[in-house]
Amino acid sequence: MTTDTGRPDQPRHAELGDGRTIPRIGFGVFQVPREQTVDAVGYALRTGYRAVDTAAAYGNEREVGEAIRGSSLDREEVFVTTKLWNSDHGRRSADRALARSLDRLGFDYVDLYLIHWPAPARGLYVDTWEALIELQVAGRARSIGVSNFDIEHLEQVIDATGVVPAVNQVELHPRLQQAELRRFHADHSIVTEAWSPIAKGRVLDDPVVRELAASYGKTPAQIVLRWHLQLGNVVIPKSVTPERIGENFRIFDFTLDDEAMGRIDALDAGERTGPEPATFNG
Numbered sequence: 181m182t183t184d185t186g187r188p189d190q191p192r193h194a195e196l197g198d199g200r201t202i203p204r205i206g207f208g209v210f211q212v213p214r215e216q217t218v219d220a221v222g223y224a225l226r227t228g229y230r231a232v233d234t235a236a237a238y239g240n241e242r243e244v245g246e247a248i249r250g251s252s253l254d255r256e257e258v259f260v261t262t263k264l265w266n267s268d269h270g271r272r273s274a275d276r277a278l279a280r281s282l283d284r285l286g287f288d289y290v291d292l293y294l295i296h297w298p299a300p301a302r303g304l305y306v307d308t309w310e311a312l313i314e315l316q317v318a319g320r321a322r323s324i325g326v327s328n329f330d331i332e333h334l335e336q337v338i339d340a341t342g343v344v345p346a347v348n349q350v351e352l353h354p355r356l357q358q359a360e361l362r363r364f365h366a367d368h369s370i371v372t373e374a375w376s377p378i379a380k381g382r383v384l385d386d387p388v389v390r391e392l393a394a395s396y397g398k399t400p401a402q403i404v405l406r407w408h409l410q411l412g413n414v415v416i417p418k419s420v421t422p423e424r425i426g427e428n429f430r431i432f433d434f435t436l437d438d439e440a441m442g443r444i445d446a447l448d449a450g451e452r453t454g455p456e457p458a459t460f461n462g
């Protein structure tokens with residue numbers, strides 16, 4: 181990874197397999213109520229975030245678009261991700277789903293379009309991936325990827341089309357470290373994007389995290405988010421609290437040493453906060 185970095189070891193962008201780049205930190209808006217979204221996204225953009233992660237299912241794409249248009253930034257300066265919901269799997273449905281998302285956002289392209297879940301019981305994720313490939317060729321999604329895909333699902337779409345998802349956005353935090361999946365991503369140049377990167381706040385009371393926070397003079401959230409960066413992950417923490425939005429962004433000015441990284445690595449417990457991808461069909 182290279183590009184505009186304050187520190188040589190932790191670039192501000194990750195390189196995608198399709199030649200584009202994605203900011204290493206984005207602002208997640210799952211469960212940000214519609215009426216708070218314009219303010220929260222606006223605040224995040226003023227803080228310095230240049231990526232927003234939304235989804236058709238979050239019900240706040242319209243407000244995300246409004247916040248970006250209301251900022252002092254040009255559309256090109258903000259990396260916008262949205263996702264296709266399970267009920268929109270299938271070739272024709274996928275096309276219409278992106279059209280509706282673009283209409284709500286008020287944009288003519290998204291930077292990254294993801295299949296939200298493989299929804300294996302629907303049996304349509306390969307067809308849906310084929311549709312996304314066409315949407316990328318048409319320029320309506322600059323990059324395309326997937327979310328909550330296990331290795332088996334990734335292999336299916338790659339084998340069927342030869343096109344590798346640029347990103348797999350998965351649940352990932354100290355209690356669910358996904359080592360095998362991350363190795364598969366690294367072998368195939370897939371960027372690992374961590375959702376619930378601080379385990380919805382549940383990992384912040386962990387004694388090891390608290391001890392490291394005290395010794396580095398950082399907050400527990402900053403320690404965990406920095407651990408992600410040093411693993412090579414892209415992170416998309418969510419908050420509606422201005423101080424936390426700012427705090428979560430200030431993770432480029434310190435480095436965890438190997439011992440600290442090892443202590444967090446040892447917290448893995450295979451514990452999910454969300455659904456199991458192999459059986460969640462929405």
Ligand SMILES: NC(=O)c1ccc[n+]([C@@H]2O[C@H](COP(=O)([O-])OP(=O)(O)OC[C@H]3O[C@@H](n4cnc5c(N)ncnc54)[C@H](OP(=O)(O)O)[C@@H]3O)[C@@H](O)[C@H]2O)c1
Binds near residue numbers: 208209349350377424
């Ligand atoms: N692809 C998927 O299936 C999927 C699933 C889930 C999430 N996501 C994406 O990932 C994003 C983040 O995941 P998430 O929202 O589930 O969890 P998260 O970012 O791990 O945690 C968010 C929670 O932690 C709190 N928090 C945030 N920063 C904090 C800090 N510095 N100190 C203490 N508490 C803090 C927030 O509270 P306040 O807001 O009250 O400050 C909120 O309750 C979502 O917004 C969404 O964009 C994707």
